[in-house]
Amino acid sequence: MNAIPIRSSCNIRFTLNGRPVELDVRPEALLLDVLRDRLQLKGARRSCDMQVCGACTVLVDGGPVSACTYLGLEVDGHEVLTVEGLGTEERLHPLQEAFIEHGAVQCGFCTAGMLLTAKALLAEEPSPTLGRVAEYLRGNLCRCTGYRKILDAILSCATPGGEQR
Amino acid sequence: MSARGRFTVVGQSVRRTDALEKVTGRARYLSDLELPGMAHARLLRSPFAHARIVRLEVERARALPGVYAVLAAPDFTWCDAFYGPALRDRPLLATDVVRYEGEPVVAVAAADEATAVEALDLVEVEYEEITAVTTLEEALAPGAPLVHTGEPLAGHFSDLATLKSKPGTNICHQFDYTRGDVKAAFAGAALTLEDTYTFPRIQHYSMEPHGAAASWDDEGGLTVWASTQNPFSVRSELGKMFNLPASRIRIAVPLLGGGFGGKTYAKLEPLAAALARVARRPVRLLASVEDAFRTVRRCSARVTLRLGFQADGGLLAVDCVADFDVGAYADIAPRVIQKGTYTTTGPYRVANVLLHSNAVYTNTTPGGAFRGFGVPQIVWAVESMMDVAAHRLDRDPVDLRRQNLLAHGEEFAPGDTPVDGKLEEGLSRLAEAIQWSQAPPAGRARGLAVMMKASVAPSVSEAIVRLHADGSASVLCSTVEMGQGARTVMAQIAAEVLAIPLARVMVVPPDTSITPYDQTSSSSRSTTMVGRAVQEAAEDVVDQLRRIAARQLGVTTRGLAVVEGAVVGGDSRVSYPDLLDFHFGMRGGELIGRGVVAPGRTAAPLGGSTPFWEVAMGGAEISVDEETGAISVEAYASVSDVGRCINPQQCAAQDEGAVMQGIGHSLYEEMVYEGGQLLNADLAGYRVPRAADVPLRFDSQFVENGDGAGPFGAKGIGEGGLVPVSPAIGNALTRLTGVRLHELPLTPERVWRALRAQRESKEAPKGDGRHV
Numbered sequence: 001m002n003a004i005p006i007r008s009s010c011n012i013r014f015t016l017n018g019r020p021v022e023l024d025v026r027p028e029a030l031l032l033d034v035l036r037d038r039l040q041l042k043g044a045r046r047s048c049d050m051q052v053c054g055a056c057t058v059l060v061d062g063g064p065v066s067a068c069t070y071l072g073l074e075v076d077g078h079e080v081l082t083v084e085g086l087g088t089e090e091r092l093h094p095l096q097e098a099f100i101e102h103g104a105v106q107c108g109f110c111t112a113g114m115l116l117t118a119k120a121l122l123a124e125e126p127s128p129t130l131g132r133v134a135e136y137l138r139g140n141l142c143r144c145t146g147y148r149k150i151l152d153a154i155l156s157c158a159t160p161g162g163e164q165r
Numbered sequence: 166m167s168a169r170g171r172f173t174v175v176g177q178s179v180r181r182t183d184a185l186e187k188v189t190g191r192a193r194y195l196s197d198l199e200l201p202g203m204a205h206a207r208l209l210r211s212p213f214a215h216a217r218i219v220r221l222e223v224e225r226a227r228a229l230p231g232v233y234a235v236l237a238a239p240d241f242t243w244c245d246a247f248y249g250p251a252l253r254d255r256p257l258l259a260t261d262v263v264r265y266e267g268e269p270v271v272a273v274a275a276a277d278e279a280t281a282v283e284a285l286d287l288v289e290v291e292y293e294e295i296t297a298v299t300t301l302e303e304a305l306a307p308g309a310p311l312v313h314t315g316e317p318l319a320g321h322f323s324d325l326a327t328l329k330s331k332p333g334t335n336i337c338h339q340f341d342y343t344r345g346d347v348k349a350a351f352a353g354a355a356l357t358l359e360d361t362y363t364f365p366r367i368q369h370y371s372m373e374p375h376g377a378a379a380s381w382d383d384e385g386g387l388t389v390w391a392s393t394q395n396p397f398s399v400r401s402e403l404g405k406m407f408n409l410p411a412s413r414i415r416i417a418v419p420l421l422g423g424g425f426g427g428k429t430y431a432k433l434e435p436l437a438a439a440l441a442r443v444a445r446r447p448v449r450l451l452a453s454v455e456d457a458f459r460t461v462r463r464c465s466a467r468v469t470l471r472l473g474f475q476a477d478g479g480l481l482a483v484d485c486v487a488d489f490d491v492g493a494y495a496d497i498a499p500r501v502i503q504k505g506t507y508t509t510t511g512p513y514r515v516a517n518v519l520l521h522s523n524a525v526y527t528n529t530t531p532g533g534a535f536r537g538f539g540v541p542q543i544v545w546a547v548e549s550m551m552d553v554a555a556h557r558l559d560r561d562p563v564d565l566r567r568q569n570l571l572a573h574g575e576e577f578a579p580g581d582t583p584v585d586g587k588l589e590e591g592l593s594r595l596a597e598a599i600q601w602s603q604a605p606p607a608g609r610a611r612g613l614a615v616m617m618k619a620s621v622a623p624s625v626s627e628a629i630v631r632l633h634a635d636g637s638a639s640v641l642c643s644t645v646e647m648g649q650g651a652r653t654v655m656a657q658i659a660a661e662v663l664a665i666p667l668a669r670v671m672v673v674p675p676d677t678s679i680t681p682y683d684q685t686s687s688s689s690r691s692t693t694m695v696g697r698a699v700q701e702a703a704e705d706v707v708d709q710l711r712r713i714a715a716r717q718l719g720v721t722t723r724g725l726a727v728v729e730g731a732v733v734g735g736d737s738r739v740s741y742p743d744l745l746d747f748h749f750g751m752r753g754g755e756l757i758g759r760g761v762v763a764p765g766r767t768a769a770p771l772g773g774s775t776p777f778w779e780v781a782m783g784g785a786e787i788s789v790d791e792e793t794g795a796i797s798v799e800a801y802a803s804v805s806d807v808g809r810c811i812n813p814q815q816c817a818a819q820d821e822g823a824v825m826q827g828i829g830h831s832l833y834e835e836m837v838y839e840g841g842q843l844l845n846a847d848l849a850g851y852r853v854p855r856a857a858d859v860p861l862r863f864d865s866q867f868v869e870n871g872d873g874a875g876p877f878g879a880k881g882i883g884e885g886g887l888v889p890v891s892p893a894i895g896n897a898l899t900r901l902t903g904v905r906l907h908e909l910p911l912t913p914e915r916v917w918r919a920l921r922a923q924r925e926s927k928e929a930p931k932g933d934g935r936h937v
Binding site: 036040041043044045046047048049052053055066082083084086087088089092096099100101103105106107108109110111112115124130131135136137138140141142143144145146147148149150151 | 178180183184185186187188189190191192193194197217352369370371372373374419421422423436453454455647648650686728814817818821822823824825826847848849853854855856857858859861863
């Protein structure tokens with residue numbers, strides 16, 4: 001009798017921060033654990049574990065996903081961007097510069113997710129209004145800043161021409 | 166010289182020294198720490214609010230391959246298994262009885278998380294339920310089931326030993342304070358108001374949940390890496406539990422992903438240490454957010470307040486009876502009730518005061534420190550009733566408050582620190598910022614509130630500044646960086662005094678084996694206390710530099726000053742490296758400066774005089790959707806008296822964050838229990854403020870008269886902005902709709918029901934009157 005094969009691991013290939021990656025992952029492994037534990041990319045943070053807080057946000061093909069509720073094998077064949085790939089310390093992404101300049105960073109636990117979500121928004125809509133930015137950040141919580149400086153930082157990176165409110 | 170006066174770096178919104186590592190994802194928190202051979206820990210938590218443990222079977226879990234330690238209460242024969250900063254009432258793991266849903270019962274350390282989870286599945290616990298008390302009413306009812314039946318030992322706050330417990334009840338501590346003749350004052354009052362306000366259980370939700378990792382060395386020394394706001398308290402606790410001298414315990418603190426008071430005092434550290442000891446390898450114990458909801462929370466409260474006024478509006482007498490629900494274990498709650506109640510009269514001049522508060526055990530998550538430390542609960546009542554009083558006395562709420570404000574230098578209470586801010590200036594600034602004298606737009610109304618809070622006392626902060634041979638400096642202090650920007654501020658203070666660039670100052674992360682003592686990173690105290698210690702330590706170095714320069718130049722120290730990394734006097738200028746070279750006779754060695762700030766015990770009512778008064782005022786402009794009852798905060802103005810901003814941008818950041826957290830508990834947040842079960846222990850059920858909740862107009866202002874007790878005339882900020890938010894919104898709601906709510910949060914349902922009740926009650930007059 002032939003046993004039904006149960007795969008204990010899956011081979012996935014994807015692009016991570018611009019470089020090809022090939023990896024065997026358990027089928028139930030969460031993307032967050034794959035990134036943090038297997039690939040030692042600690043920028044995505046674990047907080048709510050239920051896709052509410054956004055601390056674990058990464059971009060898959062440019063769109064924000066919560067790595068805490070996303071399977072590692074789902075990124076097979078896709079492009080993943082984490083905060084580590086956003087900019088380098090020598091050459092920061094404009095959003096990273098803006099977050100520093102506007103004082104949008106406090107404890108830093110939400111920062112990576114905020115930056116990546118903002119990147120996705122500005123790619124979609126280069127000139128969002130303040131209200132639109134605030135609405136787009138519905139999946140990214142921050143308990144320190146009160147959001148004000150984060151909103152200011154993101155708006156400072158918008159292409160001029162959008163309404164200001 | 167800067168535009169802000171005689172300072173170079175102080176008063177400047179310099180970039181945070183940790184900003185780069187945080188925007189690049191390189192910042193490291195406790196959960197990023199991986200120790201060689203490290204085991205992963207998991208806890209089995211009680212499903213019941215109150216139950217006897219009648220059977221506990223852990224052998225199958227112990228036998229599972231990859232499991233290094235399985236601990237339950239009977240295993241702690243080798244240490245003192247009880248801890249707690251106020252009362253040592255908390256066992257490492259539930260002992261015989263579980264006292265709240267979510268209390269840890271069994272702890273496991275295993276090769277990986279999955280194995281730890283599997284091991285917990287093999288543990289069998291049989292419980293026998295006991296009636297639980299989950300509300301103040303249930304806990305204070307005659308004959309109520311007791312959460313604790315024994316008398317716990319005092320913790321490490323000796324002053325709390327004077328507070329009384331009430332044996333045979335659920336009251337674990339009482340606080341009393343009186344001055345003047347309250348009875349006579351009320352008898353002579355032209356207006357007496359009495360009412361009761363309640364404040365809910367609130368979760369800190371620091372985005373990084375609690376965590377600790379522990380490792381024992383071969384000589385019996387213990388190292389703990391902890392996400393804690395006060396490593397020295399944790400050290401003291403572990404020293405008692407594991408019978409170790411302080412010198413053999415090292416508590417190292419990485420960056421914290423938020424704290425807000427929830428990471429003060431020992432939380433997971435004792436369990437991590439116990440597990441590591443038994444597992445004979447390093448152990449990391451990380452809480453989830455759901456665990457955090459079952460670790461600590463803000464104490465809920467029921468505050469009954471009586472205010473007596475003269476006909477002219479003078480506040481004659483205050484009588485406050487407050488019951489704080491402190492949950493299943495005391496944690497620091499006895500201090501919360503003491504401090505919160507003590508400043509009931511806030512920024513007002515009141516001759517006759519009678520205060521009584523109770524810390525009441527219930528079968529719920531332990532209550533502890535949370536931004537504001539007991540003050541928000543009381544101020545919600547006081548500042549709501551100040552508006553009621555203004556209405557009854559036919560006075561403008563700003564004018565009535567102004568009339569009663571304490572003056573600069575005036576005594577708050579006999580023996581305590583005189584008022585160190587200009588409250589009137591703050592109130593005027595607030596009124597202007599919220600456009601008090603102008604009519605609000607249609608469909609909107611404004612409300613405001615003020616508060617004054619004491620910081621912790623007696624208190625100690627020490628600092629060491631090392632000036633290296635190349636003229637750069639290391640600052641050693643134990644301020645924990647939890648997002649508030651303290652490390653940046655300490656670097657600014659040291660750079661200013663030493664007259665060197667900020668980039669040449671390194672603030673060493675807290676490590677009890679390296680950085681000197683600091684009581685706690687809480688109570689808005691770090692800039693004032695640690696900042697002063699850093700300033701003194703840097704000044705100590707400067708004195709040494711000037712003495713060396715005087716020797717080298719053959720002059721007296723008079724007239725020698727430090728400028729841009731050199732001692733300068735007359736035509737002479739000697740750089741720090743050259744001075745150290747002269748002093749040591751080689752390119753090596755360092756100058757060590759020391760700063761100690763320790764005001765000690767005083768005759769103040771709480772045993773120590775507050776190092777400073779935190780003063781904050783807030784005004785809200787709101788609208789209400791009458792269909793749904795939802796309140797929108799359209800504009801908010803916050804004014805804090807900070808003496809001087811060391812870093813204005815970071816002050817504003819603290820203030821904005823505090824206000825949003827205040828909006829959270831005012832409108833959305835509440836931990837809900839039903840039948841002893843916490844129903845919303847996650848972010849789906851517990852609603853914290855989001856970006857879309859930010860008021861469109863937000864104005865954060867600072868009163869800066871250089872009169873603070875901290876360095877360069879600065880003083881603390883961080884908690885204050887949160888406190889006035891609820892009464893400011895509540896007062897605005899009354900001015901807009903005529904309804905006054907006594908219960909937070911002001912949810913759409915509560916507002917809608919109140920509006921409907923008002924409509925249905927035909928004879929209800931508009932305004933505050935019907936509620937008092």
